[in-house]
Amino acid sequence: VSTRLNQIITLSAQKIRIDEAENNIHQTSGVLLNQSEELIRNYRRIADSRFVTPTTGLILGLLVFFVILAISFMLYRESTTGLAETEEQNEANQAAILQLLDELADLADGDLTVQATVTESFTGAIADSINFSIDQTRDVVSQINATAQRVSDAATGT
Known part of the structure; x- marks a missing residue:
């Protein structure tokens, strides 16, 4: 108990x-x-x-995302367009250089009657300078030939 x-x-x-x-x-x-x-x-x-509620934050975040996406797309499109234009310009420049070299091939063989085609491309200024040089060389050769002819005439005349 x-x-x-x-x-x-x-x-x-x-x-x-x-x-x-x-x-x-x-x-x-x-x-x-x-x-x-x-x-x-x-x-x-x-x-x-609060000014920004979670829903507002989500909406603003999505808006910023789509704006960045749109800007990225525009930059990409602009760069590809610029690249295509640059490629076209390079091809045009190469064609102009090849044309100028073809026109001047006879000059290397002594042909002073060659005239390079003056174009709007960047080779146009080069062609113009070459044409001026050819004209000046042609004048000098003409003067040399005239002088040689006079010397020859004077030598045969005496």
């Missing part, structure tokens, strides 16, 4: 502590509930007062 009595006393003491803890929890749970509700209200008030 005494063991049972000791057990009952021990269990009674534990029950009292459990009851006190339950009362303490019951009293503080109302305070915690009120504080939790206040925290939720404050969070909602702050979220509602």
Whole structure:
């Protein structure tokens, strides 16, 4: 009986502590509930007062993404167009250089009657300068021939 009595006393003491803890929890749970509700209200008030909401942020982010995408596309298109124009210009320049070299091939053999075609391309100025040089060389050769003829006439006349 005494063991049972000791057990009952021990269990009674534990029950009292459990009851006190339950009362303490019951009293503080109302305070915690009120504080939790206040925290939720404050969070909602702050979220509602923000200039940029998550939805607005998402929309602005997508807008920036599409603007960057459009700019990238325009830059790509512009660079490919510029590349095509540069290739065309290079081909035209190569053709003009080859034409000028073909026209001057006879000059290398001593033909001073050659005239290079003056065009609007960048080789036009070169062709004009070469034509001027050929004209000057032709005049010098004519003067040399005339002088040689006079020397020859003078030598045969004496």
